[in-house]
Amino acid sequence: xxxxxxTPKFQVLKTGQSMTLQCxxxxxxxxxxxxxxxxxxxxxxxxxxxxxxxTDKGEVPNGYNVSRLNKREFSLRLESxxxxxxxxxxCASRAQGRSNSPLHFGxxxxxxxx
Amino acid sequence: xxxxxxxxxxxxxQEGRISILNCDYTNSMFxxxxxxxxxxxxxxxxxxxxxxxxxxxxxxxxxxxLNKSAKHLSLHIVPSQPGDSAVYFCAxxxxxDMRFGxxxxxxxxP
Numbered sequence: 001x002x003x004x005x006x007t008p009k010f011q012v013l014k015t016g017q018s019m020t021l022q023c024x025x026x027x028x029x030x031x032x033x034x035x036x037x038x039x040x041x042x043x044x045x046x047x048x049x050x051x052x053x054x055t056d057k058g059e060v061p062n063g064y065n066v067s068r069l070n071k072r073e074f075s076l077r078l079e080s081x082x083x084x085x086x087x088x089x090x091c092a093s094r095a096q097g098r099s100n101s102p103l104h105f106g107x108x109x110x111x112x113x114x
Numbered sequence: 115x116x117x118x119x120x121x122x123x124x125x126x127x128q129e130g131r132i133s134i135l136n137c138d139y140t141n142s143m144f145x146x147x148x149x150x151x152x153x154x155x156x157x158x159x160x161x162x163x164x165x166x167x168x169x170x171x172x173x174x175x176x177x178x179x180l181n182k183s184a185k186h187l188s189l190h191i192v193p194s195q196p197g198d199s200a201v202y203f204c205a206x207x208x209x210x211d212m213r214f215g216x217x218x219x220x221x222x223x224p
Binding site for chain 2: 004031033035040041042043044045048050056059090092097098099100102103104105106107108
């Protein structure tokens with residue numbers, strides 16, 4: 001039972017390059033999320049998908065796009081990477097977008113933009 | 115605006131003693147509060163939660179206390195064990211909005 005799987009684990013980009021972070025869950029969860037973690041800032045929500053076919057902005061969506069490809073997969077795209085996007089990115093899922101439903105996280109993608 | 119704050123970046127306790135981690139929030143619309151634990155190179159894992167209509171929830175060595183009037187919650191770990199050494203994140207939730215604090219690094223010394 002893999003849970004939430006993120007690829008790649010590490011990535012280095014030059015400013016202006018693009019890339020897509022992949023996320024897949026095998027728990028049949030409806031809701032999926034992308035967070036970024038920065039020192040002293042905790043985890044901040046970038047985008048989420050409450051259910052297949054829907055996506056919504058979180059706290060810090062600028063510079064990112066997402067695609068909910070199907071129920072299992074939720075990708076995050078950086079069209080033109082900037083040094084400010086250097087961070088650790090976590091994908092998460094939960095059964096329902098309800099307050100008492102805990103998030104299940106992947107192990108993260110560490111991205112460096114030079 | 116940080117709606118969830120953990121003002122102590124780090125905490126060190128002796129094995130067997132109590133660890134108390136604190137968290138404050140600003141938005142009274144949150145209706146559920148959660149604690150997550152994170153080891154290096156792993157994602158956060160859910161630890162314990164509490165509804166806004168309760169003031170205490172206990173699960174083994176872990177107890178979460180909620181003071182709604184003060185907009186404050188705390189996580190008590192008794193007794194603390196070296197394996198509890200990790201970063202602890204407090205989170206506040208309403209529907210799809212889950213906000214996290216900056217985390218507190220707990221070190222339990224043998």
